[in-house]
Each structure stands twice: as C-alpha cells, then as structure tokens.
C-alpha cells in the first residue's frame with residue numbers, strides 16, 4: 001500500500017483545511033488587483049480575506065480558500081516578505097516624518113517627532129507582518145506567473 005500522494009489533482013479540488021472546502025481558481029488577476037489584494041491582507045490569487053492567516057502572526061502553508069501555497073517552489077519566500085515588511089515600515093516612518101514636518105512648520109517639534117517615529121519603527125514590523133506576506137505573494141505571482149500545474153492546483157509548492 002502506497003502512502004497518500006499529496007500532489008494529486010483531486011486534493012486541490014476536494015481537500016480541506018480546517019473543514020473548509022477548497023475553491024479552485026482558474027482565472028489569474030491582473031497587476032493592480034494582485035497588489036490591492038496583497039496590501040489588504042487578502043490572498044492575491046483568489047482574494048479571500050482569511051488567506052494564509054489564522055491569527056495576526058499565525059499562518060497556514062496554504063490559502064484557506066484556494067489552497068494555493070505561499071511557497072511556490074522556493075525556500076526564500078520569507079526573505080522577500082521580510083524585505084516587503086522593511087519597505088512598508090520605512091515608508092510609514094517617511095510618511096510620518098513628512099506629515100509631522102508639514103503640519104508643524106516652521107517650529108518643528110523634534111523630540112515628539114523622534115518619539116513617534118521610534119514607536120512606528122518598533123511597532124511597524126508587527127503591524128505589517130501579515131500584509132508583508134500577502135504583498136510579497138502578490139509580487140511573486142506577478143514576477144513568476146503560475147504554470148499550468150500551478151493553475152490547476154497540482155503543484156504543492158515544495159517541489
């Protein structure tokens with residue numbers, strides 16, 4: 001008796017995670033839709049709000065609706081997600097500085113601004129954590145379009 005094969009097409013169509021039946025996604029979204037979904041913590045591919053996350057910091061290996069794995073055959077997905085997190089945090093800091101300076105000109109309160117920016121620098125990575133994953137997934141899907149196996153849900157993401 002052979003062990004169950006996780007890469008069969010039936011699994012993608014009838015399998016479930018947490019009791020949820022997978023919904024195969026056959027259409028691939030465009031760039032703007034991918035990015036909008038990624039920035040709103042949705043699965044970039046199917047648009048599901050729960051996507052990969054069961055909590056703010058806890059995630060599953062696959063989207064809970066379409067079962068698309070966030071790992072798409074590589075081992076460095078988290079590196080891209082970390083980079084996205086750093087960029088989002090730095091953008092938050094930059095926007096906070098610009099807004100504070102513009103609103104307080106000509107007497108810029110340096111110490112309060114530094115305190116606020118410091119708080120953003122500390123909290124930003126945690127706040128952006130899930131969005132950095134979905135955003136990077138969107139970028140990854142745009143840069144490396146899914147092949148036929150991935151579109152059909154036959155690839156398990158580990159290769």
Ligand SMILES: [Zn+2]
Nearest residue numbers: 043046063066
């Ligand atoms: Zn999905």
